[in-house]
Amino acid sequence: MKNLFVIIGALILITNCKKEENIEHASCNNLTTENSWSIINFKTDYSIQVPDGFKGPGMVGFEGNNFFKYSSDTSIIFEYGYCNGLFCFDFGDTLKSPIPNSIKVKDNAGNLITLNNIQKFCQNSETVGVLYYLDDLVSDNPLYWNSRLYWKDNGQFKQAMQIRFQSSGLKTVNEIIQTIKSK
Numbered sequence: 001m002k003n004l005f006v007i008i009g010a011l012i013l014i015t016n017c018k019k020e021e022n023i024e025h026a027s028c029n030n031l032t033t034e035n036s037w038s039i040i041n042f043k044t045d046y047s048i049q050v051p052d053g054f055k056g057p058g059m060v061g062f063e064g065n066n067f068f069k070y071s072s073d074t075s076i077i078f079e080y081g082y083c084n085g086l087f088c089f090d091f092g093d094t095l096k097s098p099i100p101n102s103i104k105v106k107d108n109a110g111n112l113i114t115l116n117n118i119q120k121f122c123q124n125s126e127t128v129g130v131l132y133y134l135d136d137l138v139s140d141n142p143l144y145w146n147s148r149l150y151w152k153d154n155g156q157f158k159q160a161m162q163i164r165f166q167s168s169g170l171k172t173v174n175e176i177i178q179t180i181k182s183k
Helices: 002-016 167-177
Strands: 028-030 038-043 046-050 055-060 066-070 076-080 103-106 112-115 117-123 126-133 145-153 156-165
Touching (some): 112 145, 126 156
Antiparallel strands (some): 038 046, 126 145
């Protein structure tokens, strides 16, 4: 009888535990090269390509790297700066495993928002990047979607960049991300 209660209790626990979904169902954008675009440094060990008309210094830094690049109409902005008081790092926080379907971040006004749209980026059928972005506009600036790009570095997905873009810019954002390459 005691064993029956243990088995029933275990079954209740198993059926009530909701396994967190991951992104395996999302389609993959394969990494590529855009022959007519400029190749610039993205991180210490990575390059990225941007189309003509993008402005900003790209990757700069003396005690570690920062990155800033934007379209001429500022409808797309790429940036990162993961710094402490002494140094700036190429990557930010590590994404938990398995890769979740959504993440919670703070918007420009400090409000907690859920980034629940996903774009995956693959090389040789392996996921190497994940872009999380909003499906509706709830940030303090209604023209932009907040988004975060995570990139696989040394076997872990780490925050690689924050990107702000208007909904019409998603295709261009994907095309630019697809050009990230290891040096």
